[in-house]
Amino acid sequence: MDARTLFITGASSGIGAATARAAIAQGWQVGLFARSEDKLHALASELGAAAHPLVGDVTDLDSQRAAMAALVARTGRLDAAFANAGTGLSAAGTEAGDPEEWERMIRINVLGVLWTVKAAMPYLRERRGHLLLTGSAAGRRHIAGSVYGASKWFVHGYGGNLSDEMKAFGGRCTVIAPGMVDTPFFAEPKPDKLQPEDVAQAALHALEADPRCAINEIFLMPTQ
Known part of the structure; x- marks a missing residue:
């Protein structure tokens, strides 16, 4: 197929599902990756033949590798990957925080991002492709004791490092940082x-930018 292909984690709802809709409207093929099989298949039915449901666990590198391989087998290419899956915490701060919750969050917000990048990079090198990472306003400022915010500081720092790494083969990395x-x-x-x-x-603004233009970060906040 000639259409560009995008892989999205956390694709079954929220930002991931909205990005899938927007990308397909712009002519992309989209791999929908998440754990919720029912939600993925419902979204794929809504979006049609350009949507490819891929059930898996973002915290499992082999699961992401297998999903991307399956997507490329169907579409013939992978041009972009969106490390979007993320989670928060029920208890704020360090003293009141739950270490088990921290570990679960880090597996998703930090390791999950690393695994998406690791699995996607060989394909993106071949296509001079694009990585998108979901950051946060919480990763751009200090919030008292926020372990969640610290996980997003990782995303912002890693995204900047990736931008420099990917320049070597003409690739790009963008951190999308919403409030x-x-x-x-x-x-x-x-x-x-x-x-x-x-x-x-x-996300689509970054993906559709001219190849000469590397949009390293988009920071968007509600007006209210």
């Missing part, structure tokens, strides 16, 4: 905050 977004990440709706579609538009 509060109205997604299932929060227990209560946040209708006055950013919507997933706002973040998806930022």
Whole structure:
């Protein structure tokens, strides 16, 4: 197939699903990667033949490698990968924090990003491709005791390092850094905050930029 191909983690809802919709509207083939088989297949049915459901665990490198290999077998290429999957914590701060929650979050927010990049890099080197990472406003400022924020500081630092690494083969890396977004990440709706579609538009802006233009970071905040 000639259409460019994008792999998205955390694709079953929120920012991942919105980015899949936006990318397919722009003519991309999209690999939808998440643990929720029912949600993935429902989204793929909505989006049509350009959507490829890929059930797997973002914290498992072999799972991501197998999913990307399956996607490339179907589409013939991988042009971009979006390390979007992430999670938060129920208890804020260090003293009140739950070490088991920290470990689970780090496996998703840090190792999950590393595994997406590690699995995707050989394909992206071949295509002079593009990495997108979901950062956060919490990774651009200090929040008292925030272990979650520290995980996003990792994403921002790693994204900058990747941008320099990928220059060697003409690739690009963009950190998409939103403030509060109205997604299932929060227990209560946040209708006055950013919507997933706002973040998806930022992701597509980076992906569709002329190859001469490396957009290293997009920082977007709700107006309210």
